[in-house]
Amino acid sequence: MAHDHGHDHASSTRTRLAIAFAIIAVVLVVEVFGAWLSGSLALLADAGHMASDAIGLLVALVASVWATRPATDRHTFGFRRLEVLAALFNGVLLTVVAVVVAIEAVRRLTEADPHAPDGIPMLVVAGIGLLANVAAYLVLRGGDRRSMNMRGATLEVLGDLFGSIAAVVAGVVLLTTGFAAADAIASLVIAALIVPRAALLLRDVVRVLTESAPRETDVTLIREHLLETPEVVAVHDVHVWAITSGAPVFSAHVECEEAVFAEGRAGSMLERLGECLRGHFDVEHSTFQLEPAGHSEREEPAHR
Template sequence: MHDHAPAPGGIRGAGNRRLLAISLGITVTSMIVQVIGAILSGSLALLADAAHMFTDSSALVIALIASAVAARPADDRRTFGYQRAEVFGALINAIILVVLMVVVAVQGIQRLITPGEVEVQGPLMLVVAVIGMVANGVSMWLLSAAQKTSINVRGAYLEVMGDLIGSVLVIVAAIVIVATGWMPADAIASLLIAVMILPRAISLLREVFSVLAESAPKGMAVSDIRTHLKMYEGVVDVHDVHVWQLTRGAPVFTAHVAVDPTVFAQGRSTELLQELQSCLADHFDVEHSTFQLEPAGQDECEDTHA
């Protein structure tokens, strides 16, 4: 006996896609300002931050495309729908982050080796960096709620967070240049931005691979779920438990539930099934669950004949 409940919305809501589109517009505008500022001021740190914003723009475009694909309904071939499109979008974002880290690091080291080649205009660098910081702060605020329920939006959110920190580093480097004239501060800021990207990329890749490997969601203990389900009257045992995620915020649960034969004799199987599903939804935030109710001892017979 089994039943299914609808999966949560996550990024698939039109509201989240609208926020992504607004954030994309802010990021692209700020990126253009930073590119112009980097050219005029000669700042590598600004250029690195602009490159990072370009990556954010790409990430947001990927997120929007993935969200549109993920919103498509399930069919006979893809019975879970297209929610995994979000995960593949996040994977692309993480790869872009790694490539960006290498490029910025190489350019920063070259600037340190030849520190006198470029004269950085500190005041202009400072003004442009402040504009970038404000833009990133607004984008983070827009995405802060949606990133809690979508792995793909979280990828975009983490990139914008990195940009915000990068803008702060550029501001500090600009202040140092304005106050002391020490030009290596610009190259050091660009290297710090590159170093900052690495743990973010690793974190996102780890989460993507966890979903693709169909691991249990972080913080969800199968033993606790099993113990909770066995507390219901008539439940003798819970076995063959599987918990995984289609994407962030969309956990799936299946299990065999051995019940006392009197449950079937009294016609209580439907009532018990509804109680078990409500338990998962209310206590563990699992909206999509499948249970197979079977008489106690049936699994032992199956093992004997296997």
């Protein structure tokens, strides 16, 4: 049943990503045409953002398919870390888009005689982009929030939604006041919206790739909890990392009283320790090396 539930959940995630990709890809073409027709940098910036969304969603879709492949002798944890590589790609792409848009916006703002885009096609296309982003966001929002891949895709579309709002506002200002700089200012706003999202996504990616402990994991608390297990004397050489978001892995050396080994209760001790992590810390994959009391003093070097 758990396998079927996981399969259905993965299938739902892929369907959501495919629908969102189709929406974004179609509107991307519309926005590129609208940017060419109106001469709007804000629309071009939003189109660039949508392009990164479309590519990111496509990569996320491919990664979600590969991530479900079973483990092999060469890839012993399976292909789940492809999700993290997809998120890395998204983060870098977003950063590049933000920098390029910001440079062009500043160039336009410093022009002696800035060209005012055509407000009507700009407003119409920006409105279409806004509606498309709302639709894509609603499709993705109900997906797996534990997935870094899905979360990255949702954040991209959410940021693009705000970018479309900025383009709509710029179009309204152009039509009502003729203020030519509104387009470039909206472009800077869009770039500013992209940067923090890219930074947050890249931070989470770096945390996983450097095998740092997940943010929600308190290693000291886990060690203390294990020490409260009857007949456990010491816990050392503790490692906590994540294969991908929502998939923490734990390993530790656990020193036990001699009676655990003498009475053949090592198996039951392993079950208790594993259940402790599953029940209290939601860690499904744990590895324990049971050792007699005092064993760590003979290890070189000794680890805490």
